[in-house]
Amino acid sequence: MNKKLQDKMPIYEALQRYKEMRIVPFDVPGHKQGRGNAELTQFLGEKCLSIDVNSMKPLDNLCHPVSVIKEAEELAADAFGAKHAFFMIGGTTSAVQAMVMTACKRGDKIIMPRNVHRSAINAMVVCGAVPVYVNPGVNKELGIPLGMSYEDVKSAILENPDAKAVLVNNPTYYGICSPLEKITKLAHEHGMLVLVDEAHGTHFYFHEDLPASAMSVGADMAAVSMHKTGGSLTQSSFLLINNDMSEGYVRQIINLTQTTSGSYLLMSSLDISRKNLALHGKEIFDRVMDLSNYAREEVNKIGGYYAFGKELIDGDTVYDFDVTKLSIHTRDIGLAGIEVYDLLRDDYDIQIEFGDIGNVLAIISVGDKNLAIERLISALSEIKRLHTKDQTGMLDHEYINPLVEMTPQDAFYADKKSVLMAESVGEICSEFVMCYPPGIPILAPGEKITQEILDYIAYAKKKGCVLTGTEDIHIEHINIVKR
Amino acid sequence: MELWYTEEHTKNVRFSIKVDKHLYSSQSEFQRIDIMESYEFGRFLALDGCMMLTEKDEFIYHEMMVHVPMATNPEIERVLVIGGGDGGAVRELCRYPNIKQIDLVEIDQMVVEACKTHLQQTACDLEDSRVNIHYEDGLKFIRRIEHVYDLIIVDSTDPFGPGEGLFTREFYGNCYKALTDKGILVNQHESPYYKVYAQSLQKAHERVEGYFPVIKLYNAHIPTYPSGNWMFGFASKVYDPIKDLDEDRWMALDIKTQYYNADVHKGSFALPNYVKKLLMKA
Numbered sequence: 163m164n165k166k167l168q169d170k171m172p173i174y175e176a177l178q179r180y181k182e183m184r185i186v187p188f189d190v191p192g193h194k195q196g197r198g199n200a201e202l203t204q205f206l207g208e209k210c211l212s213i214d215v216n217s218m219k220p221l222d223n224l225c226h227p228v229s230v231i232k233e234a235e236e237l238a239a240d241a242f243g244a245k246h247a248f249f250m251i252g253g254t255t256s257a258v259q260a261m262v263m264t265a266c267k268r269g270d271k272i273i274m275p276r277n278v279h280r281s282a283i284n285a286m287v288v289c290g291a292v293p294v295y296v297n298p299g300v301n302k303e304l305g306i307p308l309g310m311s312y313e314d315v316k317s318a319i320l321e322n323p324d325a326k327a328v329l330v331n332n333p334t335y336y337g338i339c340s341p342l343e344k345i346t347k348l349a350h351e352h353g354m355l356v357l358v359d360e361a362h363g364t365h366f367y368f369h370e371d372l373p374a375s376a377m378s379v380g381a382d383m384a385a386v387s388m389h390k391t392g393g394s395l396t397q398s399s400f401l402l403i404n405n406d407m408s409e410g411y412v413r414q415i416i417n418l419t420q421t422t423s424g425s426y427l428l429m430s431s432l433d434i435s436r437k438n439l440a441l442h443g444k445e446i447f448d449r450v451m452d453l454s455n456y457a458r459e460e461v462n463k464i465g466g467y468y469a470f471g472k473e474l475i476d477g478d479t480v481y482d483f484d485v486t487k488l489s490i491h492t493r494d495i496g497l498a499g500i501e502v503y504d505l506l507r508d509d510y511d512i513q514i515e516f517g518d519i520g521n522v523l524a525i526i527s528v529g530d531k532n533l534a535i536e537r538l539i540s541a542l543s544e545i546k547r548l549h550t551k552d553q554t555g556m557l558d559h560e561y562i563n564p565l566v567e568m569t570p571q572d573a574f575y576a577d578k579k580s581v582l583m584a585e586s587v588g589e590i591c592s593e594f595v596m597c598y599p600p601g602i603p604i605l606a607p608g609e610k611i612t613q614e615i616l617d618y619i620a621y622a623k624k625k626g627c628v629l630t631g632t633e634d635i636h637i638e639h640i641n642i643v644k645r
Numbered sequence: 646m647e648l649w650y651t652e653e654h655t656k657n658v659r660f661s662i663k664v665d666k667h668l669y670s671s672q673s674e675f676q677r678i679d680i681m682e683s684y685e686f687g688r689f690l691a692l693d694g695c696m697m698l699t700e701k702d703e704f705i706y707h708e709m710m711v712h713v714p715m716a717t718n719p720e721i722e723r724v725l726v727i728g729g730g731d732g733g734a735v736r737e738l739c740r741y742p743n744i745k746q747i748d749l750v751e752i753d754q755m756v757v758e759a760c761k762t763h764l765q766q767t768a769c770d771l772e773d774s775r776v777n778i779h780y781e782d783g784l785k786f787i788r789r790i791e792h793v794y795d796l797i798i799v800d801s802t803d804p805f806g807p808g809e810g811l812f813t814r815e816f817y818g819n820c821y822k823a824l825t826d827k828g829i830l831v832n833q834h835e836s837p838y839y840k841v842y843a844q845s846l847q848k849a850h851e852r853v854e855g856y857f858p859v860i861k862l863y864n865a866h867i868p869t870y871p872s873g874n875w876m877f878g879f880a881s882k883v884y885d886p887i888k889d890l891d892e893d894r895w896m897a898l899d900i901k902t903q904y905y906n907a908d909v910h911k912g913s914f915a916l917p918n919y920v921k922k923l924l925m926k927a
Contacts, residue, residue, distance in 0.1 A: 510814050533810050536784045540815040543788055547822065 163240055168440035172233040173433040176221050177213045177426060183220075190216050190423070213426055224249060224424030225417050234433045241440040242367050242386065243377045244402035246409045250385075251428040252420055254361040255281035257385030257401040259288070261357040264383065264407070264415045265327035266291035268571075272357075273318045274329035275340075276564055277307040279359060280596060280631070282329060283570050283606045288419075290571040294322050297563055298334075299479030304470065304491050305520040307602075308479040309333075309340030312348075319352050327355040332363050332376055332384075335516070335523060335600045337487030338480050343379035350380070355407075361387040361399075365486060365527075368443025371451065373482035382407055391486065391527045394435035398428040438528075446528050447486070453535055454486050454526040460539045461488075466495040466546050488524040490542070492517075496551030498625040502542075505549065510541040516599035519622065520556075562618060565610035568643065573608035577644040580634065583619065586611045589642035594631030597622055603631065611642070650681055650689075652696055654871040655839050660696075662686060662869075668763050673755040675807040680763045686869060688764055690731055692756070693806055700766050702868050703733050706833075707767070708905040709865045709877060709913065711737035714796050714829045716895040716910060717886045721795040722746065725823070727783035727811060729800030730756035732768035738798075739770040740900050747776045748794075750787075752807055754780045784810040790823040797824060799832035804845050812845065814852040817880075821856040830880040834862060837920045838872035846876060850924055853880050861886055862924065863913035865904070876920075887911055 187194050196203035196211025203211045217223040222231040231249060238247035250257045258281040266272050268290030274282060275298040286293060296318050299308040315328065328349045333339045346356045358376035360366065364386050366375040376384035386392075386400040403412055439446070461469040468491040474480045492502045503517025514524040524538060567590045568576070578592040588611065595605040604619060605611065619637075623629055629637045648664040662683045669680040679691045687700030698706065711734055715721060723746045726734050730751035738747050749771070751757055757778065760768040771778065779786055783799075797820050802808035810816055811832075820830050834849050836842040853860055857880040867875045879886050892907045916924075 533782060533784075533807065536782050536788075537810050537813060537815060540784050540788050540810075540819055541813075544815045544818040548818065 163243070163440060165441065168237060168241060168437055170233075170237060171430075171433045171437050172230040172237070173221075173426070174430045176230040177215075177430055180215065180220060181212060187215070189218070210427065213430065215426055216423060221426065224251070224429065225420070225422055226413075231429065234429070234436075237440075238400055238432070238436050239402070241436050242400065242402050243375075244384075245404050245407065246402070246412075248401040248403075248412065248416060249424075249429050249432055250399040250401050250416070250420075251397060251424050253397045254359075254385050254387040254390070254399040255279070255284075256416070256420060257399050258282050258359055258361070259285040259419065260401055260412065260416045261383045261385055262286060262291060262327075262329070263289045263418070264412050265355045265357060271322050271325035272327045272329060273315065273322065273325050273354075275307070275310045275331060277334060277602050278329065278331065279361065280594060280601050280603055282359065283594070283603060286570040287574045287607060288571075290569065291326075292569045293566065294318055294325060295564060295566065301474070301480075304468075305493070306336050306338075306489075307334065309338050309481055310345070311478045312341045312344050313478075315340075315345050316348060319348060319354065323352060325354055327357050329357045329359065330381075332358045332360050332366070333373060333482075333484045333487070335362060335487075335602070336489045336521070337362070337484035338474070339373045339482040339484065341478060341481040342374060342376065342381065346379050346381050355383065356381040358384040360384045362390060362487070363484065364388055364390060364392040364439075365443070365447050365450070366484070368439050369447040369451070372447065372486070373484055377402055377404055380404065383412075388432055388435055391525065392435050392439055393528045395428050395431040398432045400432070450486050450526055450528065450530065453530055453532065454488050457488050457524075457526065457535050457539060458485075461490055461542055464539070464543045464546055466550065467492060467542060468494065486526050488526055490522050490524070491520055492522060493520045493553055493556055495546050495549070496553040496556070497545070497549060498556065500622075500625045500627050502545060504626055505545050506538075506541055510537070510544070512538055512541055514538075518597065518600065518627070519625065562604070562612075562615055564606070565612070566608055567610050568608035570607040573643055578641045579644055580639045580641050583616060583638060583640050586640050586642055587613050587616065592641040592643050593633060595619060595629060595637070595640065596631045597627040598630045605631075611640070650683070650691070652691070652694060655841065658839070660869070660871070662689070669759050671755060671759070673753050675753045676802075678753075678755055678759050680759055688766070689869070690756075690760065690764060692802055695803060696869050697802070698731055698733060698764075698767065699869050700764070703731075703767060704902075705865050705867050705904045706875070707733035707737050708902050709863070710734055710798055710800060710831055710833070712895075712900070712902060712905040713863065713877070713879065713886060713910055713913070714798075714831050715741060716891065716907070717881075717884050717889050718795070718827065718829060719743070719891060719894050719898070720827075721829075723794045723825075724748070724796045724798065725750065725787075725794045726798045726800060727787070728752075728802065728808065729798070731760045731764060732757075732771045734798050734800050735773070735776055736767060736770045739773045739775070741898070745775060747773070748779060749776060750779045750781055750783050752780065752782050782810065784813075784816050784819070787816070787819045787823050790819075792823070792825055794823055795825050795828055797828070797830045799830070801833060803835065803842075804849075812849050812852070817853045817856055821882075824882060827883045828881070829884060830857070830878070832878045832880075834876040834878040836870065836872045836875055837923055838874055842871055843923055847923060847926065849878065853878055857881060859883070859885055861914055862916060862920070864916070864920075865913060879914075887914055
């Protein structure tokens with residue numbers, strides 16, 4: 163990385179010049195630098211609206227970058243050690259989909275863990291790729307899915323030599339990393355691409371004490387959620403490519419689904435955050451790690467909670483652990499993670515990332531302060547003091563091995579009918595069911611519905627998880643494939 | 646040349662004091678600290694541009710925070726003061742011979758140092774042998790304490806800066822835990838008048854509720870605080886501040902005060918209708 167060049171922010175600078183030119187706009191957007199929508203301008207600020215502009219020669223065009231966006235993308239590529247970086251404004255979802263759709267066309271196989279984000283399976287519904295699921299290991303005590311074991315990936319590769327790619331979470335939502343470098347080497351030996359979902363791993367690129375990043379181990383593509391832990395605006399991300407990936411072809415794939423009106427608010431936020439991380443990432447993530455390690459120690463001192471960390475590392479399904487993730491196991495105080503998550507918000511005005519059946523997750527990032535951490539720790543200690551319950555009858559598993567009967571695309575577009583959830587045992591599901599967050603499907607199109615899965619869904623619903631994915635907004639009916 | 650200190654009490658209301666000299670100014674890890682000498686109010690301390698105390702009217706605030714709980718339960722022996730690095734509350738506490746221990750938890754050491762140098766009027770008793778100063782976040786300090794203090798005084802800044810954590814439910818819950826069975830919690834409760842302060846007051850009130858069987862609010866007139874009308878919260882596990890006020894016993898202590906007396910004590914709990922209404926909404 164060339165630190166001197168990283169000081170530049172081409173999109174930001176072009177927007178500054180644009181403002182100085184005092185252009186009279188007879189193009190879209192129709193709010194005309196905010197003047198046409200006083201209430202919105204009052205709310206978001208004049209500065210913000212004045213740069214909410216359309217593509218034009220001095221500002222380049224995201225669909226076909228030749229000047230300032232191109233330059234900004236090159237700087238981002240340099241910062242992340244990639245061959246090229248694409249500015250993505252449709253969230254990391256769009257980056258994950260671009261990866262899958264670049265690697266696979268209809269009928270192509272792709273190897274992935276089942277605990278992928280919905281965006282990966284959505285991409286298969288769109289492009290018709292066929293998933294080969296690798297069962298991620300499960301930590302029984304914590305009830306969380308882990309990473310993929312090297313041996314499991316190896317068998318999947320050997321059994322499916324025609325697969326086009328392997329998709330890896332780096333890390334999972336809970337901060338767990340698979341043996342990415344070994345998997346990459348193996349996949350490459352078998353002529354497969356390695357696609358990495360780094361929605362939760364932006365910071366890996368900026369500190370040597372954090373787990374290895376996709377680009378550093380030679381993976382081919384990575385979806386990096388700059389907005390999650392890197393400080394840019396919601397919905398802004400990077401798609402990184404490496405090795406022999408063709409920049410032009412990937413851009414064509416991106417343009418299949420991407421807006422032609424790329425937001426300059428999002429793009430400038432990527433540009434500015436990239437500079438910040440490139441120049442100050444080391445200090446920033448030093449502090450973030452200190453904060454989360456401190457919080458982990460203090461939470462564990464409260465007792466009853468288990469804020470897990472590097473002790474889980476086993477060289478395989480937990481190859482490495484991202485210490486900036488404050489994942490806390492709550493079942494020993496008799497509360498489901500989702501219950502602690504709700505109490506924190508309702509009683510203490512603290513919003514954390516998610517709560518599932520047995521755990522909560524707090525994201526510690528570039529924007530956190532010591533005082534806020536103290537509030538979180540104190541609130542957890544109060545919740546334990548006031549709400550501890552007997553833990554009998556609590557569900558203790560999280561990962562259910564899926565029975566894939568059809569490809570996601572075939573099942574999604576098949577003739578289907580809607581039946582009551584309880585009456586769907588043994589049928590093939592035609593849609594998604596998931597808790598959001600984390601957005602990891604409990605059922606995906608093409609999978610067999612079992613009693614175990616229905617029990618899990620009912621339990622999650624009862625505990626207050628927000629379920630989503632089905633056509634029926636009340637999640638009482640489910641679409642099944644007509645036989 | 647004229648030098649004026651101006652503070653925005655709201656976006657549309659300003660309060661200004663003519664200043665003679667700017668004695669001290671620094672930026673700590675937590676906030677900007679200023680001490681100035683004025684013609685009307687003597688020396689005064691401002692944190693992040695908010696008036697904390699002036700030599701002329703600090704007696705009202707500090708007497709009301711300390712003597713109201715102390716007269717309600719003169720048996721108090723162990724006291725925790727959170728915030729209050731200027732030493733004013735500690736000074737009033739030190740006048741009670743039967744108090745054995747005063748722990749002061751102030752997040753910002755620079756406030757204490759600055760007050761020791763420039764505001765001896767309030768910082769005068771910080772060296773008393775009963776006083777232990779801890780430079781720590783109050784929320785963190787109290788988390789580890791159970792069943793120790795008879796009285797906790799929360800002498801915090803407004804809830805928009807480093808004082809934020811001291812207006813939260815987790816803090817009040819931890820205070821409850823740190824108090825003995827007869828414990829009392831007194832906290833500065835903002836002002837009912839201007840909207841943003843009134844919201845803080847409502848929130849603070851709402852969050853103390855549920856923990857303590859006795860919760861009362863009382864007020865005092867503090868000229869340099871926004872609107873002049875300032876409120877305090879009295880939360881207690883047993884004692885009622887009016888029914889249990891032991892007038893004769895307090896009088897026997899012969900503590901000379903400028904604002905506080907038994908009549909003010911009782912009268913301060915009388916609330917205007919608009920404040921009652923505000924609290925009903927909380």
